[in-house]
Amino acid sequence: MTATLRHYVREAQRGDETAVEILFDQFRPLFRKHLGQYARHYRYSEDLQSSIHSAAFLCIMDFDLEKPGTVQQAMQMSIHNFLDCLLYTSDAADDLT
Numbered sequence: 001m002t003a004t005l006r007h008y009v010r011e012a013q014r015g016d017e018t019a020v021e022i023l024f025d026q027f028r029p030l031f032r033k034h035l036g037q038y039a040r041h042y043r044y045s046e047d048l049q050s051s052i053h054s055a056a057f058l059c060i061m062d063f064d065l066e067k068p069g070t071v072q073q074a075m076q077m078s079i080h081n082f083l084d085c086l087l088y089t090s091d092a093a094d095d096l097t
Contacts, residue, residue: 005071012060023060024053027075031056038083048083055082 005026011019024031031052035045042048059078063071 006065009060009063009071010065013063013065020057020060023071024056027056030075030079034079034083038087041087051083051086052079055079058082 005023008019008023008026012023031049034052035048038048039045042051055078056075059075063074
């Protein structure tokens with residue numbers, strides 16, 4: 001599975017939109033997991049879903065195929081860190097007002 005995911009990451013990085021769609025389909029359960037975990041922090045689930053998709057896309061485009069590590073691990077950490085960063089900056093902004 002890891003070799004297959006790496007293949008799709010490579011193709012996505014080359015501009016293949018179908019490869020991005022395939023990767024998103026593979027990680028849909030992970031997206032749903034994060035939707036459940038972070039839903040209480042977002043007023044609109046569409047905003048949260050958009051944030052998750054942004055994090056996933058950035059992960060795909062930034063994934064270094066020359067380094068060890070799995071796409072699954074990178075995707076999990078990328079989404080988690082992206083959402084935590086958004087929450088942290090949002091909380092900090094709320095503290096200033």
